[in-house]
Amino acid sequence: MTIAPGLLPEGLRDRLPPQAEAASRLMHRVIVAIGRHGYERVMPPLAEFEESLVGRLKSSRAQDLLRIVDPASQRMLALRPDMTAQVGRIAVTRMGHSPRPLRLAYGGQVIKLRATQLRPERELAQVGAELIGSESVAAVSEILRVALDALRAAGVKDISVDLTLPDLVETLAKGPLPIAPDRVAEVRALLDAKDAGGLVTARATEYLPFLTAAGPIDGALERLRALDETLALDSRLTAVEAIAATIEDDIALTLDPTERHGFEYQTWIGFSLFGRGPRGELLSGEIGRGGSYTIVHPDGHEEAAVGFSLYLDPLVDIGLGVEPARRVFLPLGHDAATAAALRGEGWTTIAALSENDEADRCTHILTEGQPRPL
Known part of the structure; x- marks a missing residue:
């Protein structure tokens, strides 16, 4: 073909x-x-x-x-x-x-x-x-x-940062919300997809509250601490809070603890950038x-x-x-030293190769040793 x-x-x-x-x-x-x-x-x-x-x-x-x-x-x-x-x-x-x-x-x-x-x-x-x-x-x-x-x-x-906890399910599955190892990937995928119905079908309803924990950083941390009765996430949440304190006030900061897609090899924290x-x-x-x-x-x-x-x-x-372009057209017979000086000042020079060449896409033309607007 x-x-x-x-x-x-x-x-x-x-x-x-x-x-x-x-x-x-x-x-x-x-x-x-x-x-x-x-x-x-x-x-x-x-x-x-x-x-x-x-x-x-x-x-x-x-x-x-x-x-x-x-x-x-x-x-x-x-x-x-x-x-x-x-x-x-x-x-x-x-x-x-x-x-x-x-x-x-x-x-x-x-x-x-x-x-x-x-x-x-x-x-x-x-x-x-x-x-x-x-x-x-x-x-x-x-x-x-x-x-x-x-x-x-x-x-x-208007930059914003969305934080996530990539190993959330693994951490909880080993402690307060136990899941068989062969089901961790399934529950993780359902949380990532925000699939509440799927979590019910998979009999993992204890993970449902984490879907509504996402949002601006202060509120999200508060909701997660309320869910973390056994303090399994305490060290992570304390670390996230400390990181958030270093971010400038003009940066919008959010936390989505269940976001996983694209963070397959990240460990305890991940972040996405928007603007x-x-x-x-x-x-x-x-x-x-x-x-x-x-x-x-x-x-x-x-x-x-x-x-x-x-x-x-x-x-x-x-x-x-x-x-913005600063392109000066150099007619035939122009002074080479003047052209070099213009390039040293940041101009882009376009030299004529024949008498028929025109100053297409140029903003200026070299006349009497000076660039003049076209």
Whole structure:
């Protein structure tokens, strides 16, 4: 079958001017903002051996991987759907002897096996940071501050954070609300789907009150403490309260204890990030997420970590990163030194190649040694 010229696979797209420049600009701004907090950048490869991507994070699964056979090694490779596992591999191998906590940042393209209704794109620009060696309240608070600074640097307004407790069911199932191990996944999925009827059918009605515990942080914590008669969640709720106290008042903070989708490898805390554009445009869906997790070392021992990832494509789509053009047209015979000086001042120069060239898409023209508005 002949493929039409210019046709791309489903979920992949070209970025044209000025969005391509905006994407690069946003990536730079966010990476710089993260770096100001002491996070050093690493650049892992686009593809790795499949087992490296799957086995590095505890509880991660072989899903969403686009696989290819490496002709050099005859082994299965996978294109990265997320960069967190790669940073984890670097932390425990190449940088395994570096002092902890280890602060690393990253940015690049990732590719998903399938698109979703919320994210029709399969290739995404991802940028983030990982703090390896701790999952303490202080570590989570720092990561959240870094994420908020990164979003502000990108131009996001009205930022909100939705906290969750990914291991809620596992914690309660081992204590005050016992569930057989083979039913934990079912109850967890029903809570995640907010399926009250399903919980009744599954004879897990004791978990129903947690569906109504979500909301603004203060009220949610109060409702959860009322439900936690045996104090099984006390340490987590106290930690969440301490983290919330470090977040600025202009950030809307909520807690949904039963949210699980997308937090499959997070441990005691996770968070999603939302926001608006500079003109109040609501960004569709979450623009980032993070939380605590566990990295598995080659010798089998485990190390705590916390981090976040941001997706820049929704920001580019609403116009963030686009700057007003300052493009000056250089007629034939222009002075090269003058043109170089203009570029040094931040101008973009477009030089004529023939007498028929016109100043298309330029805002100025070089006349008598000065850029004049067109």
